[in-house]
Structures are given as C-alpha cells and as structure tokens.
Amino acid sequence: MDQTTYSGRLAVPHGDDAPFADERYRYLRHCAEGGATAASLKIKRNELLWIAARLGPDASEGIDIEALQRIATQRQCLHGAVTAARRVVDIGRPWLRFLGWWREPTVVFQCQSQLDQYVTWMRDERGFTPSTVEQWSRMIGRFLRWCDQTNRQLKDLMPEDVDAYFVTQATGRWSRVSVANTASALRGFLRYAAKWGMCTDRVVASICRPRLYRQESLPYAPDWLNVQRMLADAETDNPRDIRDRAILLLLALYGMRSGEVAALRLDQIDWAGGTLRLFRLKRRQPQIYPLLPSAAEALARYIDTVRPPSSCPEVFLRMQAPRRPLKAGSIYDVANRRFVALGIDAAHRGGHALRHACASRLLAEGLSIKEIGDHLGHRSAAATSIYAKVNMEALRDVGAFDLGDLQ
Numbered sequence: 001m002d003q004t005t006y007s008g009r010l011a012v013p014h015g016d017d018a019p020f021a022d023e024r025y026r027y028l029r030h031c032a033e034g035g036a037t038a039a040s041l042k043i044k045r046n047e048l049l050w051i052a053a054r055l056g057p058d059a060s061e062g063i064d065i066e067a068l069q070r071i072a073t074q075r076q077c078l079h080g081a082v083t084a085a086r087r088v089v090d091i092g093r094p095w096l097r098f099l100g101w102w103r104e105p106t107v108v109f110q111c112q113s114q115l116d117q118y119v120t121w122m123r124d125e126r127g128f129t130p131s132t133v134e135q136w137s138r139m140i141g142r143f144l145r146w147c148d149q150t151n152r153q154l155k156d157l158m159p160e161d162v163d164a165y166f167v168t169q170a171t172g173r174w175s176r177v178s179v180a181n182t183a184s185a186l187r188g189f190l191r192y193a194a195k196w197g198m199c200t201d202r203v204v205a206s207i208c209r210p211r212l213y214r215q216e217s218l219p220y221a222p223d224w225l226n227v228q229r230m231l232a233d234a235e236t237d238n239p240r241d242i243r244d245r246a247i248l249l250l251l252a253l254y255g256m257r258s259g260e261v262a263a264l265r266l267d268q269i270d271w272a273g274g275t276l277r278l279f280r281l282k283r284r285q286p287q288i289y290p291l292l293p294s295a296a297e298a299l300a301r302y303i304d305t306v307r308p309p310s311s312c313p314e315v316f317l318r319m320q321a322p323r324r325p326l327k328a329g330s331i332y333d334v335a336n337r338r339f340v341a342l343g344i345d346a347a348h349r350g351g352h353a354l355r356h357a358c359a360s361r362l363l364a365e366g367l368s369i370k371e372i373g374d375h376l377g378h379r380s381a382a383a384t385s386i387y388a389k390v391n392m393e394a395l396r397d398v399g400a401f402d403l404g405d406l407q
Contacts, residue, residue, distance in 0.1 A: 020052040020059070027095050034322030035308055047091040050075060062103035063096050065089075111144045111154050118192050136185040142169075143186055157199050159206030162186065176210045183209035221356035222339075222346050224364075227252050230338040239306045240319055244334045246298040247316060251335060251351045253295055254278065255358035255376040258331035258351040265313040269299060280377030287377060 012021045027048070028041055036044070054071045055063065068089055076085035096102040119137045122128045128136075143165060147154065152161050170179050187207045194201040231252070234245035250256045250264070260278060268277040269291065276289045303315070310317055314325035332350040339349040346353055355376065362372045 018049055018053055019055065019057075023099055024048045024052055024095075027098050030098060031321065034324075035310075036321040040321065043087075044091050044095075047087055048095055051088060051092045051095070060099070060101055063101055064103040065093075068092050068096070110148050114154065114193065114198055115140055115144060115189075118189055121192065135181075136188065139182050139185040140189045143182075154193065154199050157190075157203050159203055162203060162207060177212065180209040180212055183207050221360040222344055222353055224357060224361050226342070226344045227354060227357050229342055229344070230335075233338060233342060242298075242306045243302050243316065243319065244338075246295070246302045247331060247334050248338070248354065249295045249298050251331075251354035252358055253292055254289060255355045256351075257355065257377075258328040260377075261331050261351065262314070262316065262326050262328045264315045266303070266315055267313065269315070271296075271300075278377070 012025045018024075024045070028045060031044060032041055051068075051071055054074065069085075071092070072085035072088035075088045076082060078084070093102060115137065118140070119133060122133050122136065123130075144154075146165055146169065147157070147161075150164075166179065166182075170182070174182070187204060187209075190199060190204045190207070191201075193199045194204050231245060231248055234241045234248060236242075247261055250261050251258075254276070256264075256278065260280065263279065268279075270277065271291075274291045274296070276291045276295070277286050278289060279286050299315070307315070308317055308319075308323045310323045312323070312325050316326045316331075317323050318326065318330075335351045335354055336349040338344075339346055339353075359372050359376060362375060367375075
C-alpha cells in the first residue's frame with residue numbers, strides 16, 4: 001500500500017479516548033511518511049497505546065529511562081518475555097523524542113560548567129571545526145570525570161595528578177596517537193582554565209605529548225585481490241548487497257572518503273555526460289571524474305531498483321524506515337561487514353582501508369605521487385607521500401644505485 005495514502009488514514013479514530021491520542025497518531029503519521037510499513041505501524045500503535053495509558057498527566061515535563069523501564073517491566077510481567085519489555089523501550093523512546101518529552105540521562109560532574117564555557121570559546125572565539133570541538137570536549141570530559149571519581153579539584157590540580165591520569169587510564173589501552181591527542185586537548189583546556197584563574201599554570205607547563213613522526217606508519221591497504229573478493233561477494237540480488245556494492249565501488253575506484261560517499265547527491269551524477277562530480281572534503285572544492293562503467297552500472301541498479309522513494313537528495317538511504325540518508329559511520333559498517341564476513345586480515349577495516357587500496361593500486365600501475373594525490377583529492381603532495389614507501393620498484397632502484405667511490 002502506498003504510504004502516503006496510508007498516512008492519510010492515520011487520523012485519531014472516533015472513540016479513541018485513551019491518553020495522548022493526538023500525540024500518538026501524529027507520530028504514526030510521521031513514521032508512515034518516513035516509509036514505515038503497515039505491519040510496523042500496527043505494532044507501534046499497539047505499543048504506544050499501552051505506554052500512553054501508563055504515563056502520568058505531567059508526561060510532557062519529561063520522561064527518563066527509569067520511568068520507561070518501569071512501564072516495560074509491567075509489559076514483560078504480563079507477557080513473560082524479555083522481548084516485550086525491549087519493544088516498549090524501542091518504540092516508546094523514539095515517540096517521546098519526537099514529542100520533545102524525552103529526558104536524556106546526563107552525567108553531571110563538578111566542572112561541567114567550566115567545560116561548557118570552554119566548548120563555547122572553542123566554537124565561537126577560536127572557530128574550531130565541529131569535529132574538533134566534539135572530540136576535544138569528549139576527551140576533556142573524560143578527564144574531568146576521572147578527577148571527580150578520584151576526589152581531585154580543578155583549582156588544586158598538580159602536575160603529578162595529570163601524570164597519574166595517563167598512567168592509570170592510558171597504559172596498555174591507548175596508542176601513542178591517542179595519548180598525544182589527549183595531551184593536546186588537556187593542555188588547551190588547562191591553559192584556558194589557568195587564564196581565568198580556575199587552576200595553576202604550573203600544570204599546563206608540565207604536559208608533554210609524545211613525539212609523532214611524519215610518515216612513521218605504513219598505509220593499511222588490503223590486497224587488491226581481497227577488494228575484488230569484497231565486490232564479488234556483494235554481487236547478488238539482495239537489495240542490501242545491491243546498495244553496498246555501489247558504495248564499495250565508489251570507495252575502491254575513486255578513493256572516496258566515507259563522508260564523501262554519505263554526502264553524494266543524485267544531482268552529482270551526470271548520466272548523459274558520463275561524469276561524477278565529487279565534492280572533496282579536504283580540498284573543499286568539487287572535482288569531476290569519468291563515470292566508470294562498473295560504477296555507473298552499480299549506481300543505476302541501486303537507484304532504479306532498490307533505493308526507496310524519498311525527497312532526500314542524497315544517493316544512499318537506510319534500507320528500513322525512517323528512510324534517512326546514511327551517515328559516515330554507516331559507510332564504515334558497509335565495508336567492515338565484508339572484511340569480517342570474508343575473514344580478510346587487515347590492520348584497519350572500513351572505507352578508509354579501501355581508499356588506501358585504491359592509492360596502492362594506482363601506484364602499482366605507474367601513476368605519479370602527484371597524479372594519485374589529485375585522484376584522492378589531497379590538498380598537497382605531502383599527504384600522498386606515504387605511498388612512496390610501498391613503491392617496491394622505486395625502492396629497488398634506490399637500493400641498486402651505484403655510490404661509486406663513496407662506498
């Protein structure tokens with residue numbers, strides 16, 4: 001049944017005098033417009049009726065997880081199945097969020113206000129990117145919660161306290177990169193705190209991050225034969241595989257980042273001209289690529305036969321309602337599932353590993369570092385130079401160079 005037609009029928013029926021009838025059916029119409037099936041809407045309607053009958057008249061002031069769990073426990077006692085309780089939470093929480101009634105659990109620590117001030121300063125005064133603000137606030141919040149748990153006050157913080165944090169939390173768990181990033185985040189926050197008299201500046205000077213060397217690592221590309229195995233594994237008539245194969249081809253052939261695949265729009269595919277217009281995140285500018293036959297075929301098959309009807313301009317959507325665009329994390333999952341299912345051994349799994357595989361393959365075919373960087377959308381040759389370390393032919397030429405009398 002057409003969901004637009006079905007959603008039109010989701011009006012409050014005559015005689016439904018159960019609590020929050022308008023709120024329930026408003027949410028059901030929202031789900032129907034998002035692509036929910038009639039069977040799914042029936043389940044949601046029954047569960048919402050059960051939940052609404054057990055909410056108090058002050059529900060609009062906020063419902064937390066404890067209150068919803070109590071309702072779920074009643075449902076479980078009635079049916080004797082754990083799945084009944086889980087269904088109450090899985091259906092009730094999105095409904096309450098839709099209404100704005102959901103009260104998110106908050107972990108409040110002593111210096112929450114100081115962290116909030118610093119986050120505002122990073123965003124508004126320094127102009128840090130949303131990604132940096134989110135990552136740094138998460139790392140600083142973890143440190144401040146540790147201070148709370150160990151009865152340490154920000155104003156009394158000493159260098160040995162910061163040392164104790166890294167010794168107890170990082171040892172055996174964090175890589176050198178994680179330690180370095182955390183040290184940078186803490187140093188920035190504590191410098192800000194010292195400026196406003198929240199702590200002593202001695203603690204700022206004591207934070208030293210481990211030295212990271214440029215090009216110290218190797219690219220973590222899977223063998224191209226394994227990439228072909230992943231593509232072949234997705235070449236089925238299963239709708240999810242049809243979508244995933246189109247995604248895997250974009251990652252492997254064009255070296256796209258997960259965020260670039262997630263942001264790809266329908267109007268960026270020029271079928272008549274045979275081109276693909278990509279917006280490279282690091283260059284912050286579009287690049288035009290030829291629409292390769294294998295990629296064109298996979299994209300056309302997905303869009304014509306699998307992609308749900310939607311007003312969203314993005315190419316790749318969720319397979320289940322609500323039909324929202326995929327996020328970068330979902331693109332990672334698409335690749336990671338194939339790595340795991342096929343037992344492909346790799347240092348890292350996900351879309352970026354296929355980007356590395358794309359670069360390694362281009363290098364093996366004789367393209368220059370500059371050409372590979374242009375294909376990957378790098379801003380400078382320095383970002384591509386890591387692949388020079390895996391160019392075995394060039395390294396053999398260097399090793400065979402005759403030094404003559406200098407030996």
